[in-house]
Amino acid sequence: MNTVTGSATERAYRHTKDAILDRRYAGGELISEGDIASAVGVSRTPVREALLRLESEGLVRLYPKRGALVVPVSPAEIADVVETRRLIETYTAERAARAGEQDRTDLAVRLTGRLEEMRAALDAGPDRPGFMAADRCFHREIVAASGNQILTGLYDSLRDRQLRMMEEGTRTVQRMERNVEEHAVILEAIRAGDPGAARTAVTAHLDTAAELLGVRR
Template identity: 70%
Template sequence: MHTKTSATDRAYRHTKDAILDRRYAGGDLISEGDIAAGVGVSRTPVREALLRLEAEGLVRLYPKRGALVVPVSQDEIDDVIETRRLVEGHTAQKAAAAEAGERGALAVRLNELLDRMRTEVDGDRQAFVLADRGFHREIVTAGGNAILVGLYDSLRDRQLRMMEEGVRTVARMCRNIDEHAAILAAVEAGDAPSAGRAVQVHLDGAAQLLGART
């Protein structure tokens, strides 16, 4: 059972990563056999992995043909941004309204991630992205709602394949840092309304980059 679960997880991770970084593009039809060969597993765990990806809305299964990678739609972009506004606006305000000790501990973690973002502006873009994502995730996690954390992770996964090459310029990265600093300052100050507004300003920029209508 352990081997089967491990094989399914490997097939799932391999296929999902390929979709998110667009090695499998929207509209591609991928076969169980191709995935099985790429991962080095049988077709059964691949089938189970594709069922998980279908439940996440990333593929659509066609019996005896394979799995169609669902193209990114305008509605999906709009939905992701709208849901991020709801989740992150709420959790930022909740974090800012927490006890001073909790806010202080959160601020330490956020400052570390913000420093990492500053370091990587002219360095490793992937490290910048991971620190950026980690910054937001720390705030969502501080809200103490595991369901919202899982939802946040799903939203950021979806957003990965929406980003066109070249949109993450140095100017945009520096703007992100400034916007993150504003969110952090509001959380540290215990100013819930300002924390919520700072998140919305930041997500306005994300919406613009992605071409969202929300």
């Protein structure tokens, strides 16, 4: 793939994925290559390549000569996302808490910065998009600290999927305040080098996420 085509494909991919994740393209909607090409200002070839990539991520289902169906979010997918987050994040939090003192200290500094970003976003109105971005980065710091790029990539994919699962109005100020408190507990468990406490704190936090998404335990 040459640079020009690759750039056009990336633009088509980013536009379409963002529209799916923020629900401008709703679940169950059939979108055409032509509509995407017009919106992005590219030919149909890079759009087709972008849709193939999105199909591999489970976000669309392709129908030749008709377009791409945005795959609706199902209760089973929501439960799967929460379960997989539990597996990844309890494991990496325990691993982070078992790391050497210097590694834990360095990670705690990064996590403190993310927590401060969450608090600042909460105080700013609140700034919900800013809060969500800092929240996501907080967890990603812990997963990435494992050094396992496959787990980190999977975490990114899960958080992308979770974006379109959140119903409007569920992220209240009270929920956000509780979120900050739960993140602080995770941070302190890792800083203290207590793997059991880190697992417990992450589990409790993801119980809150499951509640927000309507997943029964």
